[in-house]
Amino acid sequence: MDSPKNEYIIGENQHLNYEFFIDNKNNGTVQYYCFYLERNAVLRAEFFIMHADVELVVECVLNGNGAHADVVGVYGAHSNNIVRIKTVQHHRAAHTHSSVVMRGIVRDSAQAYYHGTICVEKEARGSDASQENKNMLMSNSARVVSEPQLEVLTNDVRCFHGSATSRCDDEQLFYCSARGMDEKKAQHLLLYAFFSGLLVSENLKEKIVELIE
């Protein structure tokens, strides 16, 4: 299937709030988003992948000084889904900021692949970039491959990336059971906690209920 590249140029001092919901209607596609940020441009992008076989590519190119991009992704993969997510944070100007947070639940025999790159060029002094990928594995057959990458060509920068994969914490589950919640309820509570505070979009926040339950 031919999947076009969605390109957005965010002009000087402009703000863009972008949200996109992907479900199995998009199965088999590559959803490609590329955001170019000019001087002092601000981007907030939120993506939600609900149980789909899909590839999502999100690229942020910070071309102008002071540009600021925050990208958040929530994904859920179940049965035999294969979800691939690729993000690129490309800093080409000074005092730019970017952050990418991708969190997902992987159930049954689903697989999630995350590949994230932060590339900071020489001109991007005084910039900071962060990237986080967290996965909750809910079954023995689930699989996660996470490749967070950093390429930095200047010293005047702060970069951080983190990736964590686990299942629900046993002590937290016990605490919830000790307060009367059965296993399912306790897990749901912890999964809500996992996604808590990530999304701003009300539309997308509603979908979290469906993702978890």
Place this chain on the structure above:
Amino acid sequence: MMSLKTAPSNYVFRSDKGLNKKIVIEISEKKNEPGWMTDFRLKALTIFESMPMPVWGADLTGLDPNDIYYYVKPIEDQHTQWADVPEKIKTTFEKLGIPQAEQKFLAGVGAQFDSEVIYKNLKKRWSDQGVVFSDMSSAVRDNEALVKKYFSTIIPAHDNKFAALNSAVWSGGSFVYVPAGVRIDMPLQAYFRIDSSQMGQFERTLIIAEPHSFVEYVEGCSAPIYKKNSLHSAVVELVALPESHIRYTTIQNWSNNVYNLVTKRAVAYNNARVEWVDGNFGSKVTMKYPCIVLKEPGAKGSIISLAVATAGQHQDSGGKIIHCAPHTTSNIIAKSISKDGGRSSYRGLLKVIKGAYGVRSKVQCDALIFDDISRTDTYPTIDIREDRVDVGHEASISKVSDEQLFYLQSRGLSEQSARALIVNGFIDAFVSLLPMEYAVEINRLIAMEMEDSIG
């Protein structure tokens, strides 16, 4: 006191350039090897020839496999006269406080070391305990059954092109065998083997630790090793049997013309513990990813590495840990410093196979980049196929903080000293694991690097 003997002026063998069957057979014959080893080498040669150069990792386009001497008696490979050793290298030795005699040995002057007294005593102590510590070629002859049991079982010739190369032309390297229950109380140093071939291009090392034993092995030196030949491709295999503990420490500082491509892997059995402590300075290109396979429950692995890349250098290093069994734990701490145009890349793999539940693993990569002509990269892969695990990876990149520099200078330190102090703090996790003499050398080396710093 150590005394120097001049090198025996024997017939010196050196192969023609390039690699072929004839050369491989000659190497084997010179070493009086049993038939199985000769066969092994030849098979490896075929594999080497059939494999393409790797396209990932560092840039190896400057390396022409046909423009290399594949077997050079180590004496030839080193400078024959102390006077010939480059001034910069001699000065480095002095600054690092390495005694005269050692300097010459390490600079590869064709002088055999005869620290008979010290070495003999150590040798006796070890052999009384049943410990075998010799060069690899002697081991093939004197401990054939043991070597044959494990040789190349961890890194087969087809593992990668350079492992195949090493398998065909290996020469030098150590063989260590520690019997069950024996805990060797001082680190074994490659230096002790008193065999100048240890500085060879294609070392092959095998360490076997029987159950409940402990051995710490240290190789290399912080002083720059000047080599005429530009390709070094070593293979190191570690076998950590149940409840044993192996710590393998390497400090390497090859000269700026060297391509240093190393394959190092350990297998840890039930409740065994393996530690790779890896310090990479110098060389033109280093590609080295110590690997630990946690094969049975309770095994523990850790990799602590430090890479310093300065002008014209690319350190492409990291670590690989594969969890094959439940209740295994691992951690990787990788520190790197890039300055004056150097490039330091972390490449790692953390893999948990299905069924390996109860795994805990933490990877931490921190990079310090000094200026904007240098480069640092991090390329980790985290591949998890089991849900009952707790795996985390974090990386950070930063520069030496201006506030810290200012504070230290306001307390009387020069900028250089301040930088050195901060950098020492940064690499402390690594240095604290080194035997004291090495720790002192590393600290001095860093101090020197700070002095040479541009800005």
Place this chain on the structure above:
Amino acid sequence: MEKSTFLLINKLSVSVLDKQVLYDIDLSINSGTIYAIMGPNGSGKSTLAYALMGHPRYAVLSGSVLLNGVDLATMSVHERAKNGLFLAFQHPCEIPGVSVASFLREAYSAVTGMFISVVDFQVLLYERCAQLAIDQSFTARGLNDGFSGGEKKRLELLQLLILRPSVAILDEIDSGLDVDSLKIVADGIALARAENPAMSIIIITHYQRILNYVIPDYVHILCDGRMVMSGDNTVAHMVEAKGYDVFKNSTI
């Protein structure tokens, strides 16, 4: 008030990670009664609490526990809570991302089996906060996330008040508290008792201090996993005066 045995512990032996920690514990917990379980560090006090609640790391080697006549071993952790067992944890875990309010509302629905709207629950919650001198903003914070020791204890108490259990086990609810905080905790316990006189309380503590405020009817001393002494409150005073060494070699 009729006193019935709500919790009957019979020759209970428990191990943790293959190491036996409790040996043949016999304990009868009657409704409306306050019990103190005291002992030195490592005596097994918290183990008893965790084993009763059903923590997976604690294995019952032998013996039995009946909760209102029903064998505890047949109940999963959350069923024990639904059947009236409550444990105030010594070190409650943090669950950032879940607010105190939403957690408590979930727990309330789970334990009482009753649905309550967010608004109604908030009214209930704020009332309880006021009773424990807890600021309302507390309820919007992540569960135990960044809480001081005193705040964590107060949250456990808040839960005690809201969930109204039949048997409340308070695991070292006094540890790390200053005198003022201790008084608030003691008042909270008194309030819970006043509202629910049939509730049994088991106070697990190392020190006698809290027992000045919450006066136990019975005191049991645990040493090295065994019950070495039982009696009334004078036993607690004896511990304060002489320490635990006096019990080291004695058995009941």
